[in-house]
Amino acid sequence: MKPLNSIVVETPPSGIRRFFDVASRMQNVVSLGVGEPDFATPWRIRESAIYALERGYTTYTSNAGLISLRKAIVQNIEERYGVSYSPETECIVTVGVSEGVDIAVRALLNPGDEVIYHEPSYVSYDPTIRFAGGAAIAVPTTAADGFRVSAAALEAAVTPRTKALFLSSPCNPTGAVQQRSDLEQIVDVAVRHDLYLIVDEVYDRLTYHGVHTCMASIPAARPRTILLNGFSKAYAMTGWRLGYVCAPPEITEQMLKIHQYTMLCAPHVAQYAAIEALQNGELDVRAMVTDYDRRRRFFVRGLEAMGLRCHAPDGAFYAFPSIASTGMTAEAFADELLQEERVAVVPGTAFGAGGEGHVRCSYATSLAQLDEALRRIRRFLERRGCLPVGQDGRPMEVQA
Amino acid sequence: MTAILDILEQDSHATPDRIAALTGLPEDVVRQQINEWEKSGVICRYKTVIDWERAGYEPVHAFIDVSVAPERGSGFDEVAARISRFPEVRSVFLISGGHDLRVIVRGADMKQVANFVSERLATLERVTGTQTHFLLKRYKEDGDVFFEVEADHRLMVTP
C-alpha cells in the first residue's frame, strides 16, 4: 500500500508511553509519573454537570461554545489580569488546551514556517507544530538559570521564516514560572521581528512563589498573543476535555473555522460544569493550591536532603530534580528506579533533549505516597553510593 | 501560622518536623507555637476519628432538641452547662429556630438513650420540652465521609 503521511510516520511516539506500558504491568508501584491532579473534580462542579444531564443539555452548542461560558471566561481573565476580551469575537471554547495548541498553530503556519519554543517543555508542542507543517525550533533552558526563558536566546534563533514564539509558564515539567520582566523582553523580541506569541497558561492558578504574569497583560503583547488556558489543572477537570483560546478577532476568526470543521464544539455538559467552576469554584481552587504547596515543600526538601537538587519548582505540580550527582542518564535512572524500587518518574528527555540529567516527579499524589517514594529513592541512591557523604564518611542528611 | 492548626486538625500525629517540611516554617518555631497553643487552650486536645461500626460496635446516637425557659441573668448558659456535664452527652449547642438547645447523646442502646431523655433531660427544671431524633445512618461527620472512598482513576503515567 502507499506510504502514510511522512511527517506523522517520522514522529516518534511520546517517550512517556513506554514508561506507562512498563509501569502499568507492575504491582505496588508508587507513581510520580502522573501529569494531572490527584483530586477528583470538586463536587459542586460535578453536581452541576449531573444537573445539566438531567435537564437534557446533551446537544451541540454553538461552535465557539456557550456564550454564558465565554462571558464567564473573559470576565475571569479581566478580574485576574486586567485584560479584556470580547466574549463574542475573541474567545473560543476548545477541547482542552491540547486542541487550542493545534488550532493556533494550524491557523498561523504555512508549510515550513518556524515556531520557536523553549525546552524542556510539554510533550505536544513539537509534534503539533510539525503536524501543522511547521518547523519546531527548540531553545534550551537550563537548571543553572532556574529554567528562565531568555529573550536573547529566543532572538538568536529567529530567522526570516520564524512566525511565532511559543511560551509556557508555569512550565511542565520544570515548574518554572517566568518573571514579568523577562516576558517583557520577550515581547520586545516579538515586536521587533513581528512574531505571534502563543502562550500556554494552563497552570496559571498553580503558583506557589512569585506571581503568574498573563502574557496578554503586557500591552504590546495583547494584539499578537494567542492565549491558551483551560480547566484541566486549576479545577482538576482533565477528563472533561475543556479549554479556551483568547486572541484578537482576526486570529480567532481563522481558528474558529478549523475548530468548527474538525471539532464542531466542546462537550456541552463539560461547558455547563465549567460555568459553575468559574462562578463558584474559587475556594476549591485555593484549597487545592494550599495542599499542593505543602506537598511541594515536603517533597522538594526530601529530594534535596538526598542531594537531588530541584531548581525553582515555583508552579504547576512537578519537581524536576537534577540527577547529575548519580552520573546516570535520565532514561537509565528512570528505568532502574522503576525496576528496582517500583517508583515511576518520567525521564527529562521525554520533554526534549534539554531535559537530560533530570527526571520529572509529580507531587500531585498523597503525602503517604510521597513519603514512600522518598524512602525508596533514598534506598536506590544508597545502593549506588550516591547519597551525599559527610566528613565522617557516612551518608549525610543535607538540610535543605 | 494557621497552616499549623490546619495540618494538625487533619492529622494529630503530624510531628513538628513534618509540619515544618509542609509549611516551610523552621521546626523550632513550629514546636514552640504548638506548645503555646497547648498552654493557651487553642489546641484543646488530640483525638482520633473512629468508625465504631466498622470496629464491630454499634453505639446509639440521638439528636435531642430541647426547649428551655431561659433564666434571668444567665439566659440558657446555666441549663446548657448542667446538661453538658452528663457524660453521655457528646455535644450541646444553642441554636436558632423552633427549639433552643441541640443535644447529641450517645448510649449503648436505644433504651439507655430513651431513659436518659425521659429521666434526666426532660425532668430538668426549665426544660419545657424535648424532641428526640435517633440517628439511623452516618454519612459524613466533621468533614469525614463514612461511605465509599473515591478511587484514584488516573493512569500510571501521563504527560
Ligand SMILES: Cc1ncc(COP(=O)(O)O)c(C=O)c1O
Ligand atoms: C503544559 C500543558 N499544556 C497542556 C496540557 C493539556 O491540557 P488539556 O487537558 O487542557 O488539553 C497539559 C497537560 O498535561 C500540560 O501540562
